[in-house]
Amino acid sequence: MKIIGITGGVGAGKTQILEYLNDRYGATVCQADEVARKLQKKGTDCHRAIAEHFGGEILDSKGELNREKLAQIIFTDEKERAALNEIVHPAVKEEVRKIIKKEERRHTSLFILEAALLIDDHYEQICDEIWYVYVEDAIRKKRLIYARGYDAEKVDDIIASQLPKEVFLRNCDRVIDNSGIFEETKIQLDEMVRNLW
């Protein structure tokens, strides 16, 4: 089984690329953000540890995490971000390893793991190749404000909390430029998949 990691900053188009690779090539896809979300549900060890560290104010009326509040804290405070990462990331990695083992038993041929933090969390230990999705900051900012309703300040805070382009470029095996129309991105992806085996 080939394991490809797809990374890049917020709003670079990773999810859209995952959908294409699933539709066009039948790749099995896994999003670390989704894995983290499941592991943070009420009743889990992560949920307990987060509530203990950040206090009851971080929960909503149903006792689930108030994601907006937590985002406000962690994207403006490096120490708090590190504290959350320390709670969530080891659990996410362990779960991803389990998912990969399951897919290996099912003889999946192409497995794609998507996360903004593949480099920070050393997923090169798990992936055969890591692909970096690049989009100019001004363009992804526009896309996120328009499509996701983020305000400009939130986009800037998240961008500032993620690795700069140079570090992504230094650590990734291939680069996908998704600054243009998606048809152009598909051509790059088709070529990359052709060269995989």
Ligand SMILES: CC(C)(COP(=O)(O)OP(=O)(O)OC[C@H]1O[C@@H](n2cnc3c(N)ncnc32)[C@H](O)[C@@H]1O)[C@@H](O)C(=O)NCCC(=O)NCCS
């Ligand atoms: C802070 C939280 C609750 C905000 O949730 P929300 O639903 O509003 O945003 P979402 O999860 O869609 O993230 C928004 C963007 O920020 C990126 N991001 C998320 N966590 C982090 C982080 N710790 N450091 C840098 N970027 C991050 C995501 O990849 C995405 O691009 C959530 O992002 C979270 O729990 N983060 C910690 C877990 C984590 O690091 N996940 C990323 C991969 S394991």
Ligand SMILES: Nc1ncnc2c1ncn2[C@@H]1O[C@H](COP(=O)(O)OP(=O)(O)OP(=O)(O)O)[C@@H](O)[C@H]1O
């Ligand atoms: N080439 C493109 N042209 C125009 N819009 C695009 C293109 N690629 C992606 N988008 C749009 O940009 C927005 C962000 O894309 P997407 O959600 O795939 O990013 P992401 O990298 O998964 O973000 P996150 O890091 O938050 O998970 C979406 O609304 C998506 O439809």
